[in-house]
Amino acid sequence: MPIELKICGINSEKIIETIVQNGGCQYLGFIFYPPSPRNLTIEESKKLTSIVPDYIKKVAVLVKPENSFVEKIKDQFDYLQVYETSPSKSKALKLISNKKIIQAIKVKKEEDINLYKQYIGVTDEFLFDSQAMEKSSIFDWNYLNNIEIKDWFLAGGIDINNIEQAARITKKLDLNSSLEDTEGKKSIKKVSELLLKVKQ
Numbered sequence: 642m643p644i645e646l647k648i649c650g651i652n653s654e655k656i657i658e659t660i661v662q663n664g665g666c667q668y669l670g671f672i673f674y675p676p677s678p679r680n681l682t683i684e685e686s687k688k689l690t691s692i693v694p695d696y697i698k699k700v701a702v703l704v705k706p707e708n709s710f711v712e713k714i715k716d717q718f719d720y721l722q723v724y725e726t727s728p729s730k731s732k733a734l735k736l737i738s739n740k741k742i743i744q745a746i747k748v749k750k751e752e753d754i755n756l757y758k759q760y761i762g763v764t765d766e767f768l769f770d771s772q773a774m775e776k777s778s779i780f781d782w783n784y785l786n787n788i789e790i791k792d793w794f795l796a797g798g799i800d801i802n803n804i805e806q807a808a809r810i811t812k813k814l815d816l817n818s819s820l821e822d823t824e825g826k827k828s829i830k831k832v833s834e835l836l837l838k839v840k841q
Contacts, residue, residue, distance in 0.1 A: 642839045644808050647794060648832065649702060649817040650679035656827045657692055663836035669693060670722065670815070672702045673714065678825030679817075683713055690717040700743065711738050720766070728763045741765040743794065747772050751784045761790070768815060771797030782810055801835050 649670030651657060660666045671686050672679045681689070690699050700720040703711070711721065715738040722743040723731055735742045744764040746756050749772045757767050769785060771778045779798025792813060799807045800819035807814050820835060822828040 642805070642808055642841060643812065644804075644839060645813045646836075646839055647700065647796075647813070647815040648820065648827075649700075649796070649815055650677075650821075650825070650827065651689060652679050652681060652685070652825070653827065654689065654692060655829060656832060657689060659829050659832050660836065661694060661697070663833055663840075665836040665840045666697065668698045668700055668720075668815075670700045670702045670817070671718075673706070673710070674702065674704045686714065686717055706734065708733065708737055715740055722768060724770075728759050731760060732763050735764070743768050745770055745796075748780045748784060748797075751781070754784050754788065757788070757790065757793075766792070766794065766813075768794035768796055770815075773797065782807070785810055801831070801838055804835070804838065 646666045647668035647670055648660060648666055651669045651671055671681055674680055693699055698719040699717060700722050701714055701718040702722045704724040705726065706723065711734055718740060720741045720743050721734060721738055722745055723734060724745045731742055731744055742764040743766040744760045745768045748754060748769050767790065771780045793811055794813040794815050795807055795811045796815035799814055799816050804814060820827050820831045
């Protein structure tokens, strides 16, 4: 399956080791968002990102981040994925961090898709997610038919059963909670099964 895969909500060394051993994943997402069961401290993320090989891109996932926090974590990462930031804020974060920015757009209704247009020329990548963010809810993927940009990420509700359908919409896919048995903890079995499937 010729896709670029991002696995988000990484919080265990064992899962990183599983992903590296299996191959097939190009991006890992590390969440800094206190309400999330996958939230990391800076010390935890330092330990985890230090064992990720260079060929896998490291992504900090942030919601309305403070500049001062970004300053503290930026050197661990290749990308910042940001939610609920204005174009001017995203531009400032890019300047502060000198990292590529993935602008996350939360989609509930079709009109939400067009929010990405405000960020063209400001951010480097786009990710379209469900309103529920980390939870495995899905929005109507038909909303994405008329996007005028190439190479964007799709997140929200993707799992091993619908990943082929998702790959027909875009080649950049982001999975998180569908790879867990208990909330906040990735399953080695589910991650391994997914990686086997995407390499077929």
